[in-house]
Amino acid sequence: MKIACFHLMPYRDLEPDFEKKYKSSWFTLPFDAVADRHKVAQYYNWTLDELEFAAKSGFDGVCTNEHHQNAYGFMVNPNMMGAVLARATRGTKTAIIQMGETAVFLNPPIRVAEEYAMLDSIAEGRLVAGFPVGLGGDFAYSYGMAPIEQRARYTEAHDLIKRAWTETEQFAFNGKFYQLPMVNIWPKPAQRPHPPIWVPGNASPSTWDFVVKNDYSYCYLTYFGAKGAEHMVNGYWEKVEQAGRDRNPYRMGFLIPVGVSDTDEKAAQEYGPAAEYFYHKGLHLPEQLLLPPGHMTHASLTHLLTKRPFPPYDELKKMKYSTFNDRDFVVCGSAKTVTERLINIVKTLRVGHLMILPQFGSLSHQKTMENIERISKSVLPHLRPIWENEGWEDHWWPEASKVEKRAAA
Amino acid sequence: MKNPRKKVVPVLGGKLEMTVNIAGQGKPVLYLHSAGGYYWDDFLDTLSDHYEVYVPHFPGTAPGRPNDIDKVDNLWDAVIAYEDLLDGLGLQTFRLIGHSFGGLLAAELAAQRPKAVENLVLMSPLGLWREDAPYTCADWCALGAAELQDVLFYDSNHPRVVRRMTPPSGKDAEALWTVDFIWTLGCTGKVIWPIPDKGLRKRIHRITAPTLVVWGENDRLIPPVYAEEFRRSIANAEVLMLPQCGHEPPLEQCETLLSRVRKFFDA
DSSP states (O other): OEEEEEOOOOOOOOOTTHHHHSSOSBSSOOHHHHOOHHHHHHHHHHHHHHHHHHHHHTOSEEEEOOOOSBSSOOOSOHHHHHHHHHHHTTTSOOEEEESOOOGGGSSSTHHHHHHHHHHHHHTTSOEEEEOOOOOHHIIIIISOOOGGGHHHHHHHHHHHHHHHHHOSSOEEEEOSSOEEEEEOOSSOOSSSSOOOEEEEESSOHHHHHHHHHHTOEEEEOOSSOHHHHHHHHHHHHHHHHHTTOOOOGGGEEEEEEEEEESSHHHHHHHHHHHHHHIIIIITOOOHHHHSOTTSSOHHHHHHHHHHOSSOOGGGGGGOOHHHHHHTTSSEEEEHHHHHHHHHHHHHHHTOSEEEEEOOOTTOOHHHHHHHHHHIIIIIHHHHTTTTGGGTOOOTTSOGGGOSOOOOOO | OOOOEEEEEEEGGGTEEEEEEEEOOSSEEEEEOOTTOOOOOHHHHHHTTTSEEEEEOOTTOSTTOGGGGGGOOSHHHHHHHHHHHHHHHTOSSEEEEEETHHHHHHHHHHHHSGGGEEEEEEESOOOOOOTTSOOOTHHHHSSOHHHHHHHHOSOTTSHHHHHHHOOOSSHHHHHHHHHHHHHHHHHHHHTTOSOSOSSGGGTGGGOOSOEEEEEETTOSSSOTHHHHHHHHHSTTEEEEEESSOOSOHHHHSHHHHHHHHHHHHHO
């Protein structure tokens, strides 16, 4: 299987009583009151150092993502980060996984087709093109578009980008949201016809339909634990089978925070505060900010409020590290414990692309580097062969990255 | 309380059907609801003792028809749909009341069909913008239920407010009530996001109907300074400023409002 290193680029030094003083760590949080600009500069560079180190240490890919106006993770332009990483890993097989530049945040979204093509060129064909629908609050509050339009804009932006990559002649695009008289992008991506497409999502059935129909790879981004994910993920696999597609595990990605220490007890000391910081402060996000009215269809909203497949984020504040770790919200412990638990998760959910979050919450640069090293040395070698005996090919991995990679000895 | 009858009217060349609640007899009054959605309250009920009251659901907010909103892409589509609705209902001249989001629609409709509107009542309408009194859709969409209640009302314990804001009992019933409330904010938000300043200022001069601008003195959602802004912008307008009243005059000052509106309509 493939294992990538994911990073959110959070603010790591929020005050202990931060969540009591501020309504949210998203959208409404005043930068100048909370943030130290020197620290922010340091975080961006640490983030790049950490991802670069992960690539050198044996991770198969590095993942960046996009969010706005928050302390949870403020990589506002993942392609800037991706460009640095593509250059820093030149000559290696490391996949540059953009999870990703969010087309509906840009107007015209053709910009994503151009930037991904440019990035794939710099990376010499190692790009994975993530197509996130985008967070509702980012779309509506940070970028000022009517929440009810997000999914239709997403589909239209996707169609425009795909055509821009694949058509050989200039064309006019007359969409409902985007109208362009001359679509004729320079450059085209290094990979033909285009880089592999991964779609991150939060278990929305309409996203599954989109992924399955287009034969993309799905990445389940949940922070509510692998134990609760099985039921959700089964829903995805059912759609895959209904569509007559194979059960190739590389159709499925999963993101999880991971912390490795010498023993389980030491892991609790090393990662407990960071995990609690992540859930209590980073996800200090009232539901109406996360899900502006209209973002979810009437049917999806009815499902959410009557079935409650995941709790409101405020419920997380009542939980401690032990709960997060027991329920596989995070996987922390000795290398042996972490390896066993990850193997179980990967097999249960049928995950081909595992995305590990080695930095979460307040975890320091030094601890993160140590964590990356331990994961690379003691965990990755045991995970990599998981699907080997089933003989699946990863159709969603960049051609130029397709050589087995061994963790640093 | 009356039980208004429902009438379904095709608009936009048959591409959309609008659902209208109708009660009472007399001269017609068209009432356009707020972003909170249709709610038959004491104000409408008493009004329908004297007039024939028409209350359309904004597209997407009628029960069981959430996807109707797909037929309306912007404010212009909405205004055209309401114009078609007037024709479908056979309303050649009528009195028009709009509340908040419905106030913006009412002002647009009165600017679009000035001769059809005999009297216009705008209750805490959206639609204009002042740099010194900013407001955005986030002011009612980014709030939790308790915060919204604080912003909307002068007195959250007013019996009419309590009745309006109490969901039906039962786990699913309450959840479905909340779904419809959120969905209504989503549908109405579609045509005014992110700031309901969509060019009314360029059209408002066309309103010729005598206009009563109603505002709650304690409106914490849309600042009462806009009452004067609307009065100044409309040729023949007066202001009714209601004390002890937030953003929902029909709930918090029902009697005073009714008596003034009836006088205004019958003058």
